[in-house]
Amino acid sequence: MNDKQKSSTGKCPVMHGGATEAATTNMEWWPKALNLDILHQHDNKTNPMAADFNYREAVKSLDIAALNKDMHALMTDSQDWWPADWGHYGGLMIRLSWHAAGTYRIADGRGGAATGNQRFTPINSWPDNVNLDKARRLLWPIKKKYGNKLSWADLITYAGTIAYESMGLKTQGFAFGREDIWHPEKDTYWGAEKEWLAPSGSEGSRYSGERDLENPLASVMMGLIYVNPEGVDGNPDPLKTAQDIRVTFERMAMNDEETVALTAGGHTVGKCHGNGDASVLGKEPAAGEIEEQGLGWNNKSKRGIGRDTVSSGIEGAWTTNPTQWDNGYFSMLLNYDWELKKSPAGAWQWEPINIKEEHKPVDVEDASIRHNPIMTDADMAMKMDPAYRKISERFHNDQQYFSEVFARAWFKLTHRDMGPKTRYIGSDAPQEDFIWQDPVPQGNTGYDIESVKARIATSGLSVSELVCTAWDSARTFRNSDKRGGANGARIRLAPQKDWQGNEPSRLSKVLAILENIAAESGASVADVIVLAGNVGIEQAAKIGGVEVTVPFSSGRGDATTEMTDCDSFDVLEPLHDAYRNWLKHDYSVSAEELMLDRTQLMGLTANEMTVLIGGMRMLDTNYGGTKHGVFTEREGVLSNDYFINLTDMNYTWQPVANNLYEIRDRSSNEVKWTATRVDLIFGSNSILRAYSEVYAQDDNKEKFVHDFVAAWTKVMNADRFDLDLI
Template identity: 70%
Template sequence: MDGNDTPAGKCPVMHGGLTNLSSTVTDWWPNALNFDILHQHDVMTNPMDVDYDYREELKKLDVAALKADLHALMEETQEWWPADWGSYVGMFARVAWHAAGSYRLADGRGGAGTGNQRFAPLNSWPDNVNTDKGRRLLWPIKKKYGNKVSWADLMILAGNIAYEHAGLKTFGFAFGREDIWHPEKDTYWGNEKEWLAPSDSRYGDVNDPSTMDNPLAAVQMGLIYVNPEGVNGQPDPQRTAHQVRETFARMAMNDEETAALTAGGHTIGKCHGNGTADNLSPDPEAADVEYQGLGWMGKVNRGIGRDTVVSGIEGAWTANPTKWDMGWFDMLFGYEWELKKSPAGANQWEPVDIKEEDMPVDVEDPSIRRKPIMTDADMAMKVDPIYNEICQKFIADPEYFSETFARAWFKLTHRDMGPRARYIGPDVPQEDLIWQDPVPAGPVHYDIGNLKAKIAASGLSLSEMVSTAWDSARTYRGSDMRGGANGARIRLAPQKDWEGNEPERLQKVLSVLEPLAAEAGASLADTIVLAGNVGVEKAAKAAGYDIAVPFTPGRGDATDEMTDAESFEPLEPIADAMRNWLKDDYAVSPEELMLDRAQLMTLTARELTVLVGGMRMMGTNHGGTKHGVFTDREGTLAPDFFVNLTDMAYKWEPVEDEKTYQIRDRKSGDVKWTASRVDLVFGSNSILRAYSEVYAQDDNAGKFVKDFVAAWAKVMNADRFDVV
């Protein structure tokens, strides 16, 4: 046997080595920091050419032809996956709804903006059963239009066209969602270890929906919002109403929008439960290769048509499930309802003594009529007095209902796209909507150099200028493109009063910058950022580097009337590693909070590292603490933080409270500096230490300054979609 041979029956690859998650670093060391969250959407996974620009490709798209193809698709039933009643409007409304419905306001994650429904875990959530079929039905159209339309845009447009095909006048549609190319596996969807586990673990008290863990919005692992059978599968419409209200509020919807979405979402399509889930193949992620990415296929009976199993509930809500009408209201409020079991054994509500003409026909045989159904969430709209009152208003004014639903649907499917400046296409509504966080265009023609000189001579300290600019910009979230310095909302409620923004210091700085901005004809938003740039340039010069921080004017100043103050509450920071601040003790460590925040700000591990080191050197710690200021020349943009952190002349020891640390000189025993956990993690964690060592090298002081300025400019400009 030569060196290339292997014994018969012995595989040359370590079994499980490529797929077994137990071999991961975090499995061996569960307390290790997981940096995968900062590596999401790595460009190395992107199959497109480096010069590919989706926004430019969209200019080549024949939108009218694409919409015509989608309208035609609604009626092109397939033998392998036949359409209910010969129409796919219910299918594609659900694909779009379930792509968008995972959005949550608390951290802006989820939603339809990245096409993440194609990947695990979302592609295999129990609540997403058979959305894989919808995407496969869309494939010929995606194949045809190729790079000119993303999966993310196509899935939402298909839902929009489904409603238009059914007869709804939609509010509009915007292109602009760019696809990702691998799973967002580090998004926190809950701590359960099994699908649809009882929701108690998500709540302090399951009877009080407001006690659900943040940032979660759905009530159980694997659901988009609430359990259609009731709380933990136990029917009780009033209890379900409370969960619906909390869940939709966490999706940024008010009561009227929630009622409209519930009614309009169930006006078309049906539930599927004419069989048992035991007869289905595994979900897409678990299915073997012969299923080619499809899951939940019938293994015993056909598993399609009238034999389809999805939620387990079986039946349509209205007599005309492919038409936009008031049928949901007619059915829910026109009959009394009783609790029944579906063929799959699920809890569902069915009407008492229904007229035959009000019964929808079978999806395959129009000579057969079937009983309609309602879920516990539907019944909640009738039982809950607030939702009932809203429904009565809709019943009295069908046009108002259609308009309210159309607007709520637009919000649901566009909520995570950010401001209107990112919207592309002929159907973009011209109306500014408050949930889009509108910002007026700012002045661009003013003397920037003169304004910078006046800021430098204003008497504000370097720390005050840099801290204020940072606080204004750090709210940006790449998850839903909200927050950031544009708009200068740091001067408005609620941001002006946030503890993390040091209100007293903030007001002092704003009182100096506001008249300078007015005199120069600049926006305050621009002036705040310019002040930060002045501080950074001053610190770089003190280190011997004459460098200009990139700046583009044009930020505007939002007003209170342009600001949905309540929706900005979730953007309040609870920790800021760059300013060495932690609001309170939390179940997760400060360094984990640091990584989560860095990912939301779209920072890489390298950018995170250089920003922390630079901010320490400029003395920007919250409250003026000296933790992590490992230097005798504060105010200088030099790499001392890394040099001294990695210097073995010092040793590190916890203070008794174990929340802070002392750095002692090994020879003298004197305490040289103090530190927090987020300071020392840059020396203790192997990944962060590797970056720290780069900046501690004798030949990289210039690189440190250059990299800091680039990372700083990225944060300051993260929300400048107006100059894309």
Template identity: 75%
Template sequence: MSNSKCPVMHGGATESNMSVMEWWPKALNLDILHQHDSKTNPLGADFNYREQVKNLDVEALKSDMKSLMTDSQDWWPADWGHYGGLMIRLAWHSAGSYRNADGRGGGATGNMRFAPLNSWPDNGNLDKARRLLWPLKKKYGSKVSWADLMILAGTMAYESMGFKTFGFAFGREDIWHPEKDTYWGSEKEWLAPSGGEGSRYSGERDLENPLAAVMMGLIYVNPEGVDGVSNPQKTAEDMRVTFARMSMNDEETVALTAGGHTVGKAHGNGDPANLSEAPEGAGIEEQGLGWNNHKSRGIGRDTVTSGIEGAWTTFPMKWNTAKGGYFDMLLNHEWTLTQSPAGATQWEPIEIAEEDKPVDVEDDSIRHNPIMTDADMALKVDPEYRKISKRFYEDPAYFEEVFARAWFKLTHRDMGPKACYFGPDVPAEDLIWQDPIPAGPKGYDVDAVKARIADSGLSIGEMVATAWDSARTFRGSDKRGGANGARIRLAPQNSWEGNEPARLNKVLSVLEPIAADAGVSVADVIVLAGNLGIEQAAKAAGFEANVPFAAGRGDATPEMTDEDSFSVLEPLADGFRNWQKQHYTVTPEEMMLDRAQLLGLTACEMTVLVGGLRVLGTNYGGEAFGQFTDTLGALTNDFFVNLTDMNYSWKPTGRNSYEIVERTTGTVKWTATRADLVFGSNSILRAYAEVYAQDDSKEKFVHDFIAAWVKVMNADMFA
């Protein structure tokens, strides 16, 4: 019998089948808008993690977690009989992939369970840490997410090692498949040095936005030095940029580096060539694990992870800020460059007393030199970092306070506002990086406020555009921004070019007195005005519509607003309002996709919103691009009708401008941009556009537009 014919249909996931994007790499990839399809969730549509976590026995879980720290397992034994260092690194690396430019990464979704993060070189052997936690996940089930469990592991590790943490919040909800469309860099190899193909650096050393890490596959900086070459001052400069892009200042950077290295050790006592593939490329017999060593011992003192070998402190199994602690070691010894057994560059003390050396992880009769990485030496060499290090050394209580807060920030930064926090250990204090917003009134006469707005003289375009601009800053990645808080009226948002400050000031000068007279928030009134504009536009199109409205937004104050932190939310383009601040290498339609994904929109919702906003007259600066209608201000499906009408041809007139021309006469009927015409040229988006262009879809279009609009307006209504 012949075995030459394969018995299964070959799909997109097989090695022998190229994807659409591989065949046509310039095609618009819409996959990012459908990353978390409900079909991937095994818990079902009715599962509510917020309700489940309320039933969690938190004290029992914390107790079990602390017990696990010293319950060593033969298949992966703990250093010094304590998993603290490993679990701290798990939580750190889970949270540390966050970058503030777009809010992506971080630990709030449990994404480290999937590629590429589960197989990044910098996450080596953290697959073992997750597997060690499996008995607790199995026991507590869906009452605790993997995302919460991994962060809790690090926090409980610190507590079990003698450190008092600032607090902990549950509320991270797991995703169920890889976020494969997140941009982590364009390099084609792991740990590629800067200057090569697809380098993330330009100029002197300008790191590409939105990236934060210095290399593909690292969480932050290279511990051996810039491009693997030791130079602590240059490493300090990398750290300053990288940690700033994680929303950390110099003091927090020093505290996190020192606090992270006060306990645990690095692993490089062996030959890295003996390690098997990372988890995603490992054989099926590896049980889903990677970096296994089948040629030599590969565990305990012979573990290889980063390649650097050794502990930073005398007592790496417990928190210590006195003699033998991190700053005592760093500042009171002279250090020299050496190599680990695995060949990694590291620093060791020139002279140190035998009793100040840490003991071996398996045999406490053996002592080894402590080590420092280039990132550690940066805290001693860089003038600002050294100043902070000396203060921390001289005032351990102050260091512990700063570190506790910095650790809490690191592990909670991407969770959003406190309304998303759950559990008995949530700190009562409102922190500026949580973007606090006071609760707004709810039980007021909404119709009376709408009547005041209707009599204000504002146009449909002015009301809708202002509400959109207020809400479009929302990022589902880290739950920042949005209409709640009405920060569009505060610096820096009130001066952003994309918000058209002159138009914004005009609208606010009308809406703010209405809010004050009614005793309601400006945030609510801005959204209510946008809703009213849509209702008026629907009526002009022949449909009676009621746009659902949720009251209760509050108004933030300047004191509640960190201007520098909010600067990263400034839109550089908004395809929904047909605007770009300037021309970019990335196409307008790709930037529109990015904005839509951050807003949590599907491709269909993005399509219907663009078609509606065009005919409502919300284009930036009143530009006519994409306004394919003769009844501007009426919520019609004209955009789609005329976009798909083959009586017109499209002619490019510039880098991002086109004329829509009558085929028979050559007369220019309309103008357009790429953000308009992609809905008629991309095969998937055209399929949606054709639905809305149908004669029987006029009412469906209005209904779907309103549903998508409300989704955006309410995206940040977590309470």
């Protein structure tokens, strides 16, 4: 065989390890390197829509009445390829919506249903989401029909609400406006376990101590949405399961009453599927063969549909009438004694003792056959935990009250990560203000902005005080669930006014002056706080020789204590802030990794992070007035000195303590400055150094200022959803 033949027949013409197949990544080669990928999620290159496409504008033309009618029809239009239980897809669609919304967690606001992320790995292949791929395919004709006017995120969430309505529940309504993402959020931290459903105590366990669940996680196992339905680590014990439930649902922003309502309401309809051998199921969607076309868990050796479906492994319905909204769940749970049994698939489940024949639900395909109902360990917790039992009994005795509480909890579950009510679109959205929406009243726009700025400029407050206060007010914003930010001026209310990271003594001094200016001018305190930061930046830029006007949009309102759920704001407290060079404590995670996490939550890019860090150092905004990273002789001047001196090879960088470094003159060995890890990372990381070098250039002094102003304005306006509503 000649060389040409060898080339064409013995060697693959595709370069392996690049774009065509998995290969050793940079992080595998250099595990200590800083991975910036979390800041590059949802790059515009992944979006197939035109640059000028605006879903929030498109959905306003959606024919909601027609969609509602089509969705109701879909619920009872059983398709042969995946038949509906009892001829109704309600239970399946509720599980779809619930498992999309239920990934939400309060610690960092990530997860939830607002992006359609359930379509992508890893979530679409989690064991707890087995066969939900079928539910999305059942919805495809609806998505195909309504096209760009209806996002997958809205459709997946809407499906559960319509399912409840079709089975008799009066819901709280529904709001549209969730925009789809087009790429997995692969950098979201879902846990450190190395295997699906790994029990506590295994490698990478999310538990420590007695049973302390790692923050920010909410679910108890890798691959589960909530708790293990068979019990803690698969060992039935309702009282132990109750402890897991309470922690998990609290981290989903639910109290005990909401928890019982959601558990019971979710199990009032539909069924579990475990009438078969789980070992014959095929691989999950992410691991399937190409001919599976994105479907997973396929059963090729047995029938695997209808009554023979295997999903959770538990088998049976909870109530006598699983396609009706009624009080059957509590009647069944509280009026019968229960015993442990194994399902046909080998899963632990609870079944009633001496149940009346007429109370048994009928077979999903043959109404002449009846089966025992079931309860999971989580259901038994609703009966055996004293607090849950009390709530369950009240719901049992008052069906209307249960329905009302559940409807409100369901609305909260499916809308918690959408942010304030101003983002809701559609005539079906309720008008009521819920405290968990963090309501903020409309602010005044009729005051003289220039007059307010003049008052601030002559107030005697320093550039550092002005900028720090505005930054601290705005930095709480989380793009993940649209919470926090400067709108509302909650920095002047509990708990924010007392947070250590806000330097309460300095904050109190500044607010006293700014609140007086607001009262005399007619502006909101929220607007004046942001204007104060802008004034400080304009002054600092002017001293550095650059005239700049920081953009400003008035109209922020001032929230009241009555509008503020103090407990829910506790999770927004900053425990670190690289932008002000502050760590509340030493953490197992490096300071630079904490910086990336906060930056991503604020919706900033790597470049915006770089320019903001450099500018904030020059504005002398470090927490407590420390000088770490203040690489300049001109403190308080908005200059590019930070980057000039960071990249200057006339200096050396030497560690002297944990997270503390000295920058010394090479020739004299004189200590010029001190720095932290989040300072030096901008010189050591190749990507961040590339940005730093741009701003260190002699011809980019003005570019630095203008880029800083643009990034600053983005942070100040991050929660101004009224500015981008069309």
